[in-house]
Amino acid sequence: MTRHTDDGETDEATETDTEDVDGSKSKTPVPGVPEAGRDEQPSIFVPDDGEVSDETTSPERPATDGGVESATGGSDSAELDPDAYDPVDVFPGGDLDLREGADSCYKCTSCDTSCPVAEVDEEFPGPKFQGPEQWRLKRKEDHDIDESITSCSNCMRCDDACPSSVPLSQMHNEARGQFVEEQMEKLSREYIRNRILSNYRFFASIASRVPRLANAVAKIPGAMTLGEKVLGIAGEREFPEFATQTFREWWRERGGAQVDNPDKRVAYFHGCYSNYNTPEVGKAMVRVYEHFGYEVMVPPQKCSGTPMFANGMLKDARRHAETNVENLVAAIGEGADVIASCTSCSLSLRQEYPELFDIHGIEDVSEHTFEALEYLRIHEDLETELAGTELADEQSFAYHAPCHARNQGLSRQAVETFRDVEGVEMEDVGDSCSGISGTYGWKEEKYEKSMEIGAEMFEHMEDAEGDVGMTECPTCAMQMEHGTGYEIKHPLQLLEDTVA
Incomplete structure (x- = not known):
């Protein structure tokens, strides 16, 4: 189903016609969700065997940088067609080749100045080095990936800041994956800790079978201190409680969907x-x-892969992505669009999947994925629906837009949605990063930095009128609660209070 593209009103990353000097029209990109890779050639993470499928390369004429066929036809012939010759062909190409993206960087350092980690960590070289500089080095010699890549929090603010559309987060993800695969000691405490954090879904699925016991164990005095000494997980953190009934258990108990409407279907990607x-x-x-x-459809699914990308566990992420793409494509085939209530999940399906993997149907998933509130703002007249509504009790919220919401052009959606609802006061607490960035703030060595990054947000929250926080990101919610003690809600919960 393509109702979200037929009328041209729903695509956050579209093009508009502009008139040139000679009267002809050309396409000008409009800000929004970046195109896959934001480069001439989407890069592909290839698993264990290291081979690319037949769908991505041509056996007759090998593609070189940017997917451009070699001017020599891939042979050793010295006869070149001057009109077709691409000087980049003198360098050997590869499936993870991001040289053209690196060459688009003109070292303006906009990415560095927008990086929250670089702001608090003097030893972190910043996104420009982690991305373009490393790939430039690698095309000259087989340089190792610098270990500082593990200090990147994967907030992806550098993508939004770059005026040249350099695929920075894609470069970071692949560099981090290469570092973990080839250079990190697999028996080290850091690797084991990162593997546990990035595979949260696996351990959560076990804990949710005995949620009360799991919650009690996490609250035993000294439990988090022990976790810090053994695994390097920040002892200052409070482990999130597991629900006594998971969402999927509730879904089965209620008998699934209560509305049958083949003309309006959504597949809910709820995340972990x-x-x-x-x-x-x-x-x-x-x-x-x-x-x-x-x-509403709730297809089988695994983790979106966001914590795995952040920790360089690309093989783990691919395994989860294969399951997700298969089931989401099936739902799309039944006329559904994909809806995610977590902005990191929606960004992963929309951007990181097609940048990193060559799974069949992955572009369809990317094109059909939306954040939950975003989708309603596109397809429903929320302004009219909310006009005249009034909450029984006045509520004031301190709203924080997650970094991964900003990357999708969604930084103001909650504030704009509820600004005219009687009894609701919504204050935007600024554009600072929360600092936790998924698993980043859960690491012993990163905890203080994460709190330093989040200090501005904490201060703005405490200055806001309300003492209830609001955000679309679950880990941002953890950090907001941890730094202020406020109760945190999701915009969907407020929307439920007003319309449902």
């Missing part, structure tokens, strides 16, 4: 946290969408 820890967010999503007449 809304399933195991905050099922109330998933419940709110279902009730709100059913209020607007949507048939």
Whole structure:
């Protein structure tokens, strides 16, 4: 189903016609979700065997940088067609070749000045070095990836800051994956810790079978201190509670969808946290969408891969992506668009999947994925729906837009949605990063830096009128609660209160 593209109103990353001097029209990109790779050639993470599928290369004429066929036809012939010759062909190409993206960088350092880690960590060289500089070095010699790549939090603010559309986060993801695969000691405490953090879904699925016991164990005095000494997990953190009933258990108990509407279908990608820890967010999503007449599907799914990308576990991420793409493509085939209530999940499906993997159907998933509130703002008249609504009790919220929401052009959506609702006061606490960046702030050696990054947000929250926080990102919610003690809600929960 393509209703979100037929009328041209829903695509956040579209083009507009502009008139040139001679009267002809050309296409000018409009800000929004970046195209896959933001480069001439989407890069592909190739698993264990190191071979690329037949769909990505041509056996007759090997593609070189940017997917441009060699002017020599891939032979050793010295006869060149001057019109077709590409001087980049003198360098050997590769499946993870990001040289053209690196050459687009003109060292303006906009990415460095936008990086929250570089702001608090003097030893971190910044996104420009982690991305373009490393790939330039690698095309000259087989340089090792610098270990500082593990200090990148994967907030992806550098993507939004770059005026030249350099695929910075893609470069970081692949460099981090290469470092972990080839240079990190697999028996080191750091590797084991990172593997555990990035595979949260696996351990959450076990804990959710005995949630009360798991919650009690996490609260035993000294439990987090022990975790810090043994694994290097920050002892100052409070482990999130597991719900006594997961979202999927609730979904099965209620009998699945309560609305049957083949003309309005959405496939809900709930992610790990809304399933195991905050099922109330998933419940709110279902009730709100059913209020607007949507048939909600909940396909089988695994982790979006966001924590795996951040820790360089690309093989793990690919395994999860294969399951997700297969099931989401099936839902799309039944007329559904994909909806995620977590902005990191939606960004992963939209951008990181097609940048890093060559899975069949992955572009369809990218094109059909939306954040939950974003989708309603596109397809429903929320302004009219909310006009005149009034909450029984006045509520004031301190809203934080996650970095991964900003990368999708969604930084103001919650504030704009609720600004005219009687009884709701919504204050934007600024554009600072929360600092936790998924697993980054859970690491012993990164904890103080994460709190230093989040200090500005904490201060703005405490200065806001309300003492309830709001955000679309579950780990940002952890950091907001950790730094202020405020209760944190998701915009879908407020929307449920107003319309459903």
